[in-house]
Structure formats: C-alpha cells, structure tokens
Amino acid sequence: MWKPPERIRHPLPEPGWPSAVAAAGSRLFSPLEVGRLRLRNRTWVPAMVPWRATESGFVTPEVVAWYERFARGRPAALVVEATGIRDVPSGPLLRVGDDRFVGGLAELVAAVRRASGGETRLLLQILDFLVIRRRPEREKYLSRFLTVTPRHLARLGVANEEAAREALARCSEAELEAVLSPRELEALRFGYRERVTDLHLQHVAALPRALTGLFAAAAGRAEAAGFDGVELHCAHAYTLASFLSARNDRTDGYGGSRAARVRLPVEVLERVRASVGGGFVVGLRMLAEECIEGGSGVDDAAFFAVELARAGADFLSLSRGGKFEDAKQPKVGAAAYPYTGPSGYECMPTAISDARGPFGRNLAAVRTVRAALRAAGLATPVVAAGGIGTFAQAEEILASGTADVVAAARQSLADPDWFEKVRRGRGAEVRRCIYSNYCEGLDQMHKQVTCQLWDRQDLDEPDLLRSRDGRRRLVAPRWRAEE
Numbered sequence: 280m281w282k283p284p285e286r287i288r289h290p291l292p293e294p295g296w297p298s299a300v301a302a303a304g305s306r307l308f309s310p311l312e313v314g315r316l317r318l319r320n321r322t323w324v325p326a327m328v329p330w331r332a333t334e335s336g337f338v339t340p341e342v343v344a345w346y347e348r349f350a351r352g353r354p355a356a357l358v359v360e361a362t363g364i365r366d367v368p369s370g371p372l373l374r375v376g377d378d379r380f381v382g383g384l385a386e387l388v389a390a391v392r393r394a395s396g397g398e399t400r401l402l403l404q405i406l407d408f409l410v411i412r413r414r415p416e417r418e419k420y421l422s423r424f425l426t427v428t429p430r431h432l433a434r435l436g437v438a439n440e441e442a443a444r445e446a447l448a449r450c451s452e453a454e455l456e457a458v459l460s461p462r463e464l465e466a467l468r469f470g471y472r473e474r475v476t477d478l479h480l481q482h483v484a485a486l487p488r489a490l491t492g493l494f495a496a497a498a499g500r501a502e503a504a505g506f507d508g509v510e511l512h513c514a515h516a517y518t519l520a521s522f523l524s525a526r527n528d529r530t531d532g533y534g535g536s537r538a539a540r541v542r543l544p545v546e547v548l549e550r551v552r553a554s555v556g557g558g559f560v561v562g563l564r565m566l567a568e569e570c571i572e573g574g575s576g577v578d579d580a581a582f583f584a585v586e587l588a589r590a591g592a593d594f595l596s597l598s599r600g601g602k603f604e605d606a607k608q609p610k611v612g613a614a615a616y617p618y619t620g621p622s623g624y625e626c627m628p629t630a631i632s633d634a635r636g637p638f639g640r641n642l643a644a645v646r647t648v649r650a651a652l653r654a655a656g657l658a659t660p661v662v663a664a665g666g667i668g669t670f671a672q673a674e675e676i677l678a679s680g681t682a683d684v685v686a687a688a689r690q691s692l693a694d695p696d697w698f699e700k701v702r703r704g705r706g707a708e709v710r711r712c713i714y715s716n717y718c719e720g721l722d723q724m725h726k727q728v729t730c731q732l733w734d735r736q737d738l739d740e741p742d743l744l745r746s747r748d749g750r751r752r753l754v755a756p757r758w759r760a761e762e
C-alpha cells in the first residue's frame with residue numbers, strides 16, 4: 280500500500296475509556312430514533328470483504344463465522360460486505376444476483392440474530408462493478424489482445440495487421456507511447472478497465488436502464504433473506520461511485536453537472552425503495568471526498584447528500600478515497616486494486632502517516648456534509664468512518680455534531696467485542712487496532728482476511744476454523760468475560 284512520504288509514526292490516541300455508568304449516560308450508547316434506521320445505540324461495523332465466499336459467490340461456514348463473531352460484540356448495526364448484484368462470476372465475492380443465493384444469506388442472518396440476541400441490525404451492502412482485467416504479458420497484449428486499427432497502421436507506417444503486430448513487438452516503451460492511445464497504454468500497463476464514460480460500449484451506455492432493476496431485485500432478495508436493510512454501494516471505485524465522480528462526463532444526462540451525476544444513484548434509490556417493504560432500510564455509502572485529481576470534493580458530496588436524502592435515503596454512510604485512478608501498477612497477471620494509491624491510503628490510513636495522521640481524517644468533510652443536510656432541513660442520519668477506535672473520539676464526533684453514528688472497521692476486526700467492552704466499563708480489555716493494514720494486505724491478495732493481533736493465538740483450540748494453509752485462525756478468540 281502507498282504510504283505518505285513523511286512516514287511519521289503516530290501513537291494511538293488516548294482512549295478515554297468510560298466506567299459502565301459513564302458509558303450508560305454517553306452519546307455513543309444512546310439510541311438513534313430517526314426514520315427507519317432505529318438503532319439501540321450509535322455503534323456500527325461497516326462493510327469489510329473477508330474473501331470467504333465460494334468461487335460461485337455463495338455463503339460458506341467461514342462467512343457465517345465472520346459475521347457471527349462481529350455479532351457477538353452486539354454492534355447496533357453490522358453491514359455485510361460488498362455483495363454483487365449481477366449473476367456473473369466474480370471470484371469469492373458474495374453474490375445476490377439470483378434467488379439461489381437467498382438460502383445462504385438467510386443462514387447468515389439467522390446466525391447474526393442468534394449471536395447478537397436480536398440486538399444488531401443487519402444490512403447488506405450491494406454493489407455493481409465494471410469489467411477489469413489482469414495486467415497482460417506485453418507479448419500477449421501486442422500480439423493478441425490489442426485491436427489493431429487504421430490509426431496504428433498509419434502511425435507504424437505499415438499496410439496490414441500482421442505487419443503492425445510485428446512492428447509493435449519491436450517497439451521500445453517510448454515508441455509504444457507514440458503509437459498506442461492512453462487507454463491502450465493503460466490496458467497494457469495496468470490491465471484493461473472499463474469506465475462509466477465508455478458510451479461506445481452498448482452495455483455501459485445502457486447502465487442507467489439496467490442498474491435500477493438489478494439493484495431493486497438484489498434488495499428484494501436481501502429482504503427475503505431477512506436482512507433489515509441494504510446499503511447501496513456508491514463509494515470507492517465501483518459503478519455508482521463512478522457516476523457521482525467529477526470525472527464522469529457522460530453526455531446522456533447522467534454525467535457532467537452534479538445534478539446529472541447524482542441522477543442514477545437517485546433513480547436506483549427510488550426504484551429500490553419502491554420495491555421493498557415500508558420498514559426495510561435503504562441507505563447509501565458514498566464518498567465525502569474522492570481524493571483524486573479532478574475528482575469530487577466535499578461540496579459535491581454535500582450536494583449529493585441533500586439530493587439523496589430528499590429522495591428518501593434512510594442513512595448516508597461516508598467513506599473516503601479508494602479509487603482506481605491512482606492505484607499502483609499491478610504485477611503481470613494481477614488486476615489493479617483501488618486501495619493501493621494515495622486515495623486508497625485516505626480510505627484506510629495506517630499509523631505511519633503524514634502530519635495529519637490516520638485518525639479521523641474524514642471527519643472535517645463528514646461534518647460539512649452533515650451540516651449541509653441539516654441546513655436543508657433534513658434529519659437523515661450520517662455515519663462516519665475512518666481511523667476511529669476510541670470512546671473519546673466517538674463521543675467527540677457525536678458531541679460536535681460531526682455525525683450521528685460512529686463506524687469502526689479495523690478496530691472491530693482487531694476486537695469484535697470492543698463496543699461491548701466499552702459499554703460494560705471494561706475498556707482496558709480492548710485489543711486495540713495498531714493500524715498496520717496487515718488485514719488490508721490479505722484483502723489485496725484476495726486471501727481470507729484476519730487480524731495480526733489474534734490470528735496465531737490459541738491455534739490448538741478444538742474445532743478451530745483455520746485459513747486454507749492451516750496457519751491462521753479465522754475468527755478472533757472468545758472474550759473470556761463473555762463465556
């Protein structure tokens with residue numbers, strides 16, 4: 280992962296753990312009673328892909344164990360990982376693109392209900408993504424994958440495709456730069472990647488028509504499986520986020536101005552809302568800032584938030600960065616990954632950072648977005664995430680009106696019981712995330728995600744679920760006080 284050049288090591292912030300009495304009177308453990316999103320308190324575990332589904336996208340016992348473990352810590356809300364809405368192969372990513380996935384998801388829901396005593400509200404994050412291919416071998420790309428056009432023939436000064444491919448094979452890197460277009464060079468150096476702006480591709484041009492129905496059907500299946508709601512994934516590097524991006528210059532009414540860029544997410548939201556029951560929660564995750572050159576900033580996010588809230592979003596969960604545009608060049612045979620560049624760092628900052636540090640980097644932007652909602656008379660709850668892992672931070676976020684709900688991804692992975700420990704006045708027992716991104720490294724390699732603070736502990740436990748290589752436990756050890 281990219282790291283800021285300053286490489287300043289930041290100590291963990293003072294936790295300010297409360298006594299049980301202070302926790303009971305705190306903002307963090309006060310209920311949220313706004314609209315459909317009714318939470319027993321303000322604690323939230325955001326989506327994290329643990330790469331545990333089958334190659335065909337089905338729930339496995341390892342997936343169930345992952346969510347069951349978070350549920351034992353009884354967060355008010357738990358968001359199940361990014362789950363594909365299409366019925367297409369997508370590796371070990373969960374899928375909800377067909378009714379055959381509902382049974383497995385229903386088992387997951389039942390496990391969470393049991394483990395949390397029914398106290399945790401369970402949401403499914405649903406997403407669409409465009410085609411991305413692995414970085415090809417140079418020889419294969421030039422001899423097979425590249426579509427040779429008259430432009431290439433003219434630039435190379437040859438008469439036919441065969442001669443063009445022979446000439447291309449002999450080109451230096453600098454010569455290739457003169458012959459290939461920027462997109463072709465990108466396909467060669469990073470792997471081919473579709474954009475929402477590729478209107479020459481029929482299926483990309485048709486996205487607005489296709490996606491409303493696909494998202495609505497997926498939400499219907501989530502409801503059938505027993506989830507409390509869905510989170511439409513409009514953040515990071517995926518299709519709906521790319522529609523919101525300032526880099527989206529589609530000319531069909533779905534790109535260009537802010538109003539045009541938010542049009543498809545609004546249409547998806549309205550269609551999903553119309554297709555599910557009245558009590559079912561439909562919220563969104565989007566970016567407070569894209570953190571890429573020419574990307575959307577906080578003013579765009581504030582505009583989108585108001586439009587989406589007016590269109591009926593039950594909550595807005597705000598993340599940051601995580602884009603393809605500045606991702607690191609992958610190795611030959613691997614695909615580009617959106618969390619490997621500076622914007623990826625903004626999404627999941629590590630303890631080695633710049634002067635701003637990794638803790639609460641997104642909060643100033645979140646505060647601005649929430650203020651815009653309130654100024655427009657909208658009470659839609661806002662969820663903040665990014666480098667939050669203490670009671671002191673959480674209380675400050677709520678007291679200052681920055682957000683209504685506090686989400687912690689990596690801290691919850693490091694210690695799935697941490698909210699519960701804090702609530703019971705046992706904060707000193709929290710296993711604190713050190714923001715090393717060992718977990719994120721596993722995620723990047725599509726390996727089963729675990730935490731370095733516990734995955735080698737008590738490996739002799741009976742019936743322990745282990746990683747494929749047998750070397751790591753797949754869920755955090757039990758908290759003794761819980762037994």
Ligand SMILES: Cc1cc2nc3c(=O)[nH]c(=O)nc-3n(C[C@H](O)[C@H](O)[C@H](O)COP(=O)(O)O)c2cc1C
Binds near residue numbers: 514628665667686690
């Ligand atoms: C292993 C891993 C997988 C993640 N998967 C998702 C995902 O599926 N959807 C999503 O919106 N964010 C995903 N994220 C981002 C987190 O939800 C969160 O926004 C980010 O980690 C910053 O919060 P934190 O500092 O509390 O970890 C993932 C993060 C990690 C570490």
Ligand code: SF4
Binds near residue numbers: 690692711718719731
């Ligand atoms: S591996 Fe564990 S300690 Fe390191 S960042 Fe991930 S959750 Fe935190």
